[in-house]
Amino acid sequence: MSAASASAAGPVIAQGVDEEPMAANQRDPRARVGMAIAILCAAYTIFHLVVMVLYPLETWTYRMIHVCGGLVIGFLTYSALSQTPDAGPATRRGPVETALLGIAALGIGYGFLIIAYAWGMWWLAGVATPPAFGFRTYGLPLVIGTTAAIVAAWRYSSRDRSRIYLGDVLLCFASIAVLGYILFVVGALRMRAGTGMAQPGDLWAALTGVLLILELARRLTGLALVIIVGVFIAYSFLGPWLPGFLNHRGYTATRFFTYIFTDQGVLGDPIAVSSTYIILFIVFAAFLQASKVGDYFVNFAFACAGQARGGPAKVAVFASGLMGMINGTSAGNVVSTGSLTIPLMKRVGYAPKTSAAIEATASSGGQILPPIMGAGAFIMAEVTGIPYTEIVIAAIIPALLYFVSVYFMVDLQALKLNMKGLPRSELPRFSVLVRQIYLFLPIIILIYTLFAGYSVIRAGAMGMAAAAMVSWLTPHRMGPRQIFHALELGAKMSIQLVAVCAAAGVIVGVIALTGVGARFSALLLTIADQNQYLAMFFAMCISIILGMGMPTTAAYAVAAAVVAPGLISLGVPVLVAHFFVFYYAVMSAITPPVALAAYAGAALSGSDPMKTSVEAFKLGLAAFIVPFMFFGSHELLMQGETLDIIHATATALLGMFLLSAGVIGYYFGHAAAWMRVALIAAALSMIAVGWMSDLIGVGVAVALFLWQRKVVTPQTLAQGRAD
Known part of the structure; x- marks a missing residue:
């Protein structure tokens, strides 16, 4: 924003808020x-746009290029170790490192050259039969070399x-070798x-691919996802020795790994969505960021809510929800x-742990906010076959209930602690910003076109x-350089989800191969014979446990x-069922205990991660x-x-208010x-389906309101009348 426009708009609070912060292990090579x-x-981004449009x-060719291109960019941009700005000069390689790199170079080099020779003979001499x-x-040699390179890194x-x-x-060369073999x-x-006809070469390519995917996932998301994938892989081989519904006959390495690298596993639904909808909307977010x-x-x-009580928290609810939906x-x-x-x-009075928790809650809520839902809507559409527009429409009321509840909690907390907002003099001027309302056009156009068919x-x-055209109405006009930056940024932002979706594909492949999903279904049916809500509670716990430590996309897949x-x-x-999980x-x-978003907020606020x-x-x-509400009331x-x-919506909204008041401890005054x-009980009554439960909830809410207003007191109750 220019100096003149900044002066006219008043103080500018947000600058670069949607820029991607550098990860601890992210490289920043120069020149x-x-x-x-x-x-x-x-080029990676343009390739996807050209293929999609x-x-x-x-299908297999496109998805393999998507995965292996992501691996190459990922290994170039993310180190195996944390980076420091003052690392000092490079040290001389010791004998162990030299040996590891030598083994890696020989093994990967041999595998790469063999694949390159096969492609060269095909292109130059038309020899389609592989050597x-x-x-x-x-x-x-390729597997050994890849393992050595990972250990050295x-x-x-x-x-x-x-x-x-x-x-x-x-x-990177190992990734290209895997791509070259599979495409050949x-x-x-x-x-x-996945059959007895699979060749040894198929096994080695698939095994190398899985190693590369897990290593990149470790660099980008930590060990949690890798450990979970490792457990599922081990389960595939240990099945004959496991009890109960976990037992299965087991599989050979050749059958297992070649099956995993098909459209039933790594190249399945998660990567199908990652290579189309996810990368498309990440690039859309990159264009918004560049503009x-x-x-x-x-x-x-x-400008809208900053001056209200607890203003920054209310801004976090809306702004973080919106940005979380996109990114x-x-x-x-x-x-x-x-x-x-x-x-x-x-600054306005929220405790550090509360500040971090509000931000984490709002950002997580962005994943359930239509129309983009952090790519969740697209994965759900792919997995279920339900049209995307139906999923988005179904998501509206649950997302409304969630954000209304968080807003009520933020507002009641501000009331309880007598907080103020930020001074108007420190906030952007609404009268100026409202004239730039056209900057919402990219989102409006996106929503309109989605629902226009x-x-x-x-x-x-x-x-x-x-987004590019709207930028021409602002000081941040997108020319060739900015568009190039947006394309570059889109690829870098998508790498994490590529690795996550590929790793999730391994788990999905294990489930499909072993049939454990069907046996889990039988277990749920057995529990449901006793109590259906008990079965739903069990499903809730499993969904949360499977998702702990994992990004949303992988957790849902x-x-x-x-x-x-x-x-x-x-x-x-x-x-x-799919909305529930x-x-x-x-x-x-x-x-x-494993709350990634809350831990990220705690690091910023300086609060205790577990308390946050x-x-x-x-x-x-x-x-x-x-989810239990829409399980009982599909409305x-x-x-x-x-x-x-x-x-159903009106009573649920009142239930959200009563729930918020009960959790915060403020209901028209401090609540004992x-x-x-009583407030939480009334909220649960409102949440239940049926007119009678609604009347009970409303009755309790009204009685507590009268009690708080001193219309009803212990004395009047004892006398049986109200003064």
Whole structure:
């Protein structure tokens, strides 16, 4: 924003809030190396856009290029170790490191050259038959070399952000070798993968691919997801020795790994969505970021609500929810927008743990906010076959209930602690910002085109074009350089989800191969014979446990494969079952003891991570209740008659207010412990389905209101009348 426009708009609070913060292990190479990586990233993004919009590719080929391109960019941009700005000069390699890198170079080099020779013979001489000796012998050296490179990177990677470790360059060549082999034999591989006809070369390529995926997932998301994938892989081989419904006959390594690298596993639904809808909307978010529209969203929210009591917290609820909807990751959104909102919340009186918890709760809620839902809507559409527009419409009321509940809690907390907002003199001027309301056009155009019958891909492309065009009405005009930056940024932002979706695909493949999902369904049916709500509670716990420590996308993909079929077998409609597990997969980000979003907020606020996660759990309590609400009342998913939908929504909103008042301890005045219990009981009554339960809830709410207003006192109750 220029100096003159900034002066006219008043103080500018948000600047660069949607910029992606650098991860602790993210590299920042300069000069030619940095430019080469930027060009590679932009080419990766352009490839996806061209294939999606203009020139479709065969499915396996497209998804393999998507995965392996992501691996190459990931290993170039993310180190195995944390980076430091003052790492100092590079040290001389010791004998162990030299030996590891030598083994890696020989093994990966041999495998890469054999694959390159096969492709060269095909392109130059038209020889489509692969070299038999080479394809029999390339694989084991490739696996050994890849393992050596991973170990060397774990131990010896440079701490300097500007340097790319040699072992990571070798891992890039290993990724290309895997891609080259699978694409060379893809026609035959589609027929023989996962069967007794699978070849040893298929095994080695698939095994190398799984190792590369798990290593990149570890670098980007930590060990939690890798450990969970490792447990599922071990389960595939240990099945014959496991008891009860976990028992299965077991599988050979060749059958297992070749099956995993098919469209039933790594190349299955999660990567199908990652390679289309997710990357499309990440690039859309990158265009919004490059045009500084994200800054406008936050400044507009501050102009609207910054002066209200607890203003920064209310801004966090709206702005973080909106940004979280677009960028698709709870913890990442906490780090970006929380760097602004958390200090301001602390300034007006919120405790550090509460400030961090509010930001974490709002950012996590963005994953359930239509129309984008952090890519969850697209994965759900892919898995269930339900049209995307139906999923988005069904998500409206549950998302409304969640954000209304969080808003009530924030507002009641401010009332209870007598908080004020920020001074108007320190806030952007609403009268000026409202004249720039056209900056919401990319979002409006996206929503309109989605519901006007356009395909999701065309709608996303039009949203990107709108973001670029709208930027010309601002000081941040998007020219060729800014568009190139947006394309580069889109690739870098998508890498985490590529790794996560590929790792989740391994789990989905294990579930499909072993049939454990069907056996879990049988277990749920057995529990439901005793009590259906007990079975739902069990499904909730499993969904949360599966999601702990994992990004939303992976958490939902796994829960959809394990838990959702069991709910459907209970007679729960497909849409309801998938929304049920989706909500709990999302809320695992704020559920103790492994609450990634809450931990990210705690790091910014300086609060205790565990106390922050407990506070976030309290603030997001509505999300743990709402799925049971729409399980009992499908009207909350827009299923049913209009009057029934209105009735269910109105009573649920009142229930959210009573729940918030009970949790915070403020209901038209400070609420005693017994009153808080009564408020929560009244809320649960309102949440239950039926006129009688609604009347009970309203009656308790009115009685408590009269008690707080001193209309009813212990004396009047004893006399049987009100004075």
